[in-house]
Amino acid sequence: MSLDRLREHKGAIAGVLGAGLAATAIYYIAKKSYSIKVRQGRFRDVSLPEDTYDAVIVGAGPSGSTCAYYLTKNGAKVALIDKETFPRDKYCGDAVCTPALNILEDMGVLKELVDNNEAHFADSGGFVSPSGLAYIGQSQEKLGGAAACAVKRTNLDKRIAWKARDTGADLREGFEVGKQNPTFDQEEGLWTVSSTEGKEVKGRMLVIADGATSKLAMQMGYCTEPPKGVCSRAFIEGGTHNVDFDGVCFYQRESLPGYSAIFRHPNDELNFCYYLIPCGKDGMCGDVSEADLKRLHDGALKSDPFISKAIGPNAKIERMRAAALRLGSQGVPQSYDDHLIIVGDAAGHIDPLTGEGIHTAMMGGKAAADTILEMRECGDFSAASTRVYQQRWMQLFGHDFAYSKKGAELIYKYPILLDACANEMARVGDKMMVRWAEVMTNMRPKTYFLRPDVAVPLGFALLREWWAQKVSGRPDKYKTGLI
Structure with missing residues (x-):
């Protein structure tokens, strides 16, 4: 019986390896083809007409x-x-990630945002997996700076x-x-x-x-x-909630590969948002569609055991607003x-x-x-x-x-992959959290997860998580509300 259950997840492992090889090939093809140069043309010595x-x-x-x-x-x-x-x-x-922060700093805009109290740098952050495994760490110290800030x-x-x-x-x-x-x-x-x-x-x-x-x-x-993707946003007034972290993503099973998130702004204000990522059948975002956004957004605020507890009963929340994602x-x-x-x-x-x-x-x-x-x-x-x-x-x-798209497909089909990441974070602490943050904020490519020093521990974490869920029968914290 255990072997049969293990075979259920062999596709997840094979998919990760296949996606990594495909993405690596695309990267090197793009890198090799980056030999095209701007040509000499007829407007070289031609002045712009007036106005x-x-x-x-x-x-x-x-x-x-x-x-x-x-x-x-x-x-x-x-x-x-x-x-x-x-x-x-x-x-x-x-959420403004590190590559953008570097450009903003070069432009002199980051200083203006900081001086005007318009940016809050994320230090404590993490995510909650589909089975309710949570990890919140202190990534800023290990990264040498915040992976993102909220503006x-x-x-x-x-x-x-x-x-x-x-x-x-x-x-x-x-x-x-x-x-x-x-x-x-x-x-x-x-x-x-x-x-x-x-x-x-x-x-x-x-x-x-x-x-x-x-x-x-x-x-x-x-x-x-x-565009086929969509996201929501609702600000939560500072001082009316119980949130004590800077940024956490919540991977609810129903809306995978989408997720919801809470980001802290200056003055203790929060941004609650929900992202639906195109995946699976055309016009769908996993098992849900754009039409489900408001239900998912409002439902998470009221019923999600992690989010509702973090926000508390007295939070002053603005109405949901939505935008398309391409x-x-x-x-x-x-x-x-x-x-x-x-x-x-x-x-x-x-x-x-x-x-x-x-x-x-x-x-x-x-x-x-x-x-x-x-x-x-x-x-x-x-x-x-x-x-x-x-x-x-x-x-x-x-x-x-390409790897991001494959990654979305994999976590939609095999939510246990996210559980395994949370499992590994719980085992090694902020070291794994930092790796996750670097990849998710474009500081490193997604293929970083295929490096032996990263992939091997994650492989063992996947096996541990499979055993905990399928053999030991550990309760799903999202389903039971045991948080």
Whole structure:
């Protein structure tokens, strides 16, 4: 009987190994192909016509504003347009991971966030597995710094956009792109982007950075389908809850590979969010769909034994708000074309396992700026040169998407894998927690879990967990409420 049960989970082990080999192959193919160079072109010695820009960036979120900052910092002329007026809100989990923190520090934005009490660095954090195994550790000391911090998007986005403006970008707020697609003059090599009010801006490059639903990319045919992921958010007033940690993810079995999370903000305020990750049948996020989000969100707050206890009976919780997620380049097979680049959420630059996209958006925005600056110097803006941008973001983070997708499939089919990770954390402490945090925040690739010094202990943890669940009959803490 025990052998039969062990065979039930052989697929999990085989799947992990197979996914790792596939992801490693993709990484090295992407790395090898990163030999494409920006070409010399006909605009090398051609000055920009008056009242035109090197780049028109549609969308002043983290990806667009980061791109604008690095372009203007290096002498390019940029129009940064957005339909909203800053500060404006954006619904997400508000977790800013290490790669984004590094860019924010380089831009001088991180200091502004800290000085204005708009960022809370996560020290104590962890996760609760599908069987209710919990581990919360102190990762900051072992990492030498926090793996993430919580920043409200109202504050984050305005600081980055204003930094781009102060560096020289022409930030045009309240500029909604009209229903007519931007037009491209092949002879002059210029885009014309018009607003609903009839205003126009012209530029050599068009950068599409207008978010997951990307009205512009959809209209122009670069995006072939609506986003399939979704997330929720609700702030909880400081002083009204019982939470004593900085960030914890809760992997409820029903919504795998999705999860919910609590992140602490300054002034003891909390962000409770729920992520549904596309997986399994088309249109589904595991066994649930987008339509289940509110039920899952509200149900977790009221009935989840871990979350309801942490929040307490007197918490003042705002109503749920939701936003679409385009994960793993879903629906955007190509993020470049002649005189055009797509960045951030519009390009699907969101990790398909974690749903995190702020750091990938900023990394992609910086890669876009670097490529445009090279094209500006060489005078070629054709797809042969803009393709360099796609190779760069693939090398930075895109190679990891395939493994993230496979990882989502594995934990959906074999929740015991998450239980095993929690099991190993309980055994070795923060050392394993740090490894988990590094991988989940893009400090290391997902293939890091396949290193012998990581994979072998996790393999034994999987066996221990299988024995505890299938042979010893240890109760499921989520089902029994024994927390």
